[in-house]
Amino acid sequence: MQTRLFTPGPTPVPAELQLTMAAPLPHHRTPEFQQLFTRTTTLLQRIYRTEDPVVVLSASGTGAMEAAVVNLTLPGEPVLAVNAGKFGARWGELLRTYGRALHEVRLPWGESPDPEALRRAARMHGAGAIFITHSETSTGALADLEAIAAVAHELDALLIVDAITSLGAHPVETRGWGLDCVLSGSQKAFMLPPGLAFLSLSARAQARIEGNPTPRFYFDLGRALAGAPKGQTPWTPAISLVLGLEAACNRILDEGLERVWERHQILADAVRAGVAALDLPLLSARPSNAVTAVRVADRIGADAVRAGLWTRWGIKVAGGQDDFKGKLLRIGHLGAYDAADIVLLLSALEAEVARRGHGVAPGTALAAAHPVLQRLTPADA
């Protein structure tokens, strides 16, 4: 059976991107590659909405998180991190590993941080940097990034944003909102396999790199910035993924970044409408457009539903993590999805919960979703 990924990374790779990456590789120390790399980072800047540099690392998103910590903060520096899920917790692990004076704001899974509470906590702690997760992949909760950025600016603290699953799915105005460091990765809205991570650096962020005594090498952003004007990476880059990245950025910009955001909004709204009609509650009150985390009662069984989706439909959705193991479906709709994918997903989900004794009339989910999907702009309009 065909595999149909509805996971919040990796997401399906469109065939033309797969073929682009199957092209013969340029050597990375050639003008051809340097031009490719320069073109690609310029496209990334347009998607990031900034003229500041966007560094490309050959690593997963966690590598970019480590790069942000070891380059942008100082040993012993007071910092604040929001932990409202598995990826927010990772900020804390990294900051403790590197001996930063961490104040961690812990929230129940599914909640989004309150900017006002963050202001108080950051001021009290004297935080020089604030680390947040824009779209928390473990809970499907979205943070109010613009409001939190305003808080960081008021406090003159650096704002470092894990936008790994939100960039390209939600508006992220890197320059406009004054975000100092925004992280993303290739296997998310960029529709590529994992292996590349991206990170923007504001002027304030760049100023912290030089002279930072934290030992670092592979993730030394100073070296990455030094090579960037010549289209060079300090270490051998994942060349095939860079080929794919240029094509992926062009695909996003050809569709139009605002239209891509709108498509993610509508598809997420449609999933939420369908799930609500099935009487399945969301984990988060402020849900992300990248991933929908659905609570499934034990009598239905989240993992049994996931198994049915996989074995009968070839559909892979993620489950709950940590305390929510066996309690959630996490449905990814980030990247190259369209109305047809959502119709398939909701039909299959409805069939599987019905099979598990959850009484819903056939067609319930789609009846709720179809009016939402009508809002999509036709492709040739």
Place this chain on the structure above:
Amino acid sequence: MQTRLFTPGPTPVPAELQLTMAAPLPHHRTPEFQQLFTRTTTLLQRIYRTEDPVVVLSASGTGAMEAAVVNLTLPGEPVLAVNAGKFGARWGELLRTYGRALHEVRLPWGESPDPEALRRAARMHGAGAIFITHSETSTGALADLEAIAAVAHELDALLIVDAITSLGAHPVETRGWGLDCVLSGSQKAFMLPPGLAFLSLSARAQARIEGNPTPRFYFDLGRALAGAPKGQTPWTPAISLVLGLEAACNRILDEGLERVWERHQILADAVRAGVAALDLPLLSARPSNAVTAVRVADRIGADAVRAGLWTRWGIKVAGGQDDFKGKLLRIGHLGAYDAADIVLLLSALEAEVARRGHGVAPGTALAAAHPVLQRLTPADA
């Protein structure tokens, strides 16, 4: 024109490996991926000639070098590193970055380390670990790995080997020679795009990881080892490259590892015979079978020859680095090369040096190379 890479990484990616990587991706937190990953690391062990774990990192070879330093040595620990080229120098940079008490054995570029001299230096310094480069890509020089391993064992020092361009091209008996940590990368003999690095860990090496106080996260080998029995990576892996890696390992093992070594030996011998017939000296007296570094007199002009190879033949060879900029051709023959590739390379090289006024009769290089190429085992034998 078709690009023909003769660079020591990336090397040409065979079409069937390109297509394997273009397949739909499995999600990495599934039994399908875990089985793939377990199969693949088992194949890697066969190529490494060890039953010890081989860790797969989503990073370039430099990332694996950093992982070796931060996991296997202690802050302030006396260590020895051989610097006989650009990549040996990188060991020194890393070890200094992380505050190890480094004794660096510096050799002129092109020389291979003398095991006896290393024994004296390591004993004098009280080195707990020795870092070497098996095949130094910047010079084409090969180290006598087996003899150096014997020295390390005699001194009870850990031996950490950058075999990034040698593994798969030269015999490397990880278990047999008692090599504690052997590094390689996907874009070398594995014939894949860059983006994955590998590293074996002997029992002695593993014992140094736990309790090592060096801060680390992405490159924490303890986390990688903890997940390995379940076919899990701690962070999202470069999935498409892992798909390619299984196929690449099978390709190597189907040909037969010893036959792959022999093919590299014969092709390298043929290149050296052709280059000698053209009266072009090698940089190294103990040349690697992965890359041939050829000195080119200024009156001929190494960079002019490289430009001619590129514009008239589509052939990309590397040039000299650092002090040898404009002085060398570095010809890679590591990976999926065969007799036809070497014939093309030598014909084009002969034509280009002749064009630059280096008087050689047409056919000189091939007349020298063909008898060597006769030693190849036919593919269907």
